[in-house]
Amino acid sequence: MSHIPQPRLTNDGVAFTVTVESVTHKCVVTNDAIHTLSAMKNIADADVDMMHLFHAYEATISGVARRLVAAGVPGHPLVMRSNTFCAPRTA
DSSP, rough: OOOOOEEEEOOOOOEEEEEETTTHHHHEEEEEHHHHHHHHOOOOOOTOOHHHHHHHHHHHHHHHHOOOHHTTTOSSEEEEGGGGSSSSOOO
């Protein structure tokens, strides 16, 4: 059985892994992206640490990461920035 690393803080944000079709992929969600998610939910996060916020949104972050990997979005690791979580603009 292989070891799957736990989410961890990096200089850029939080590094984590997702598994798509039995393959583990490394991902990073940036600090800005985590703040974007919390702002969209109207949660004041100024005093909350990044790992706490990551865990609060982990299901959303991991779900988006799995969809991006399945869609073939390049990146090793796959970097998820603020714009990853912003809804596309419609005319």
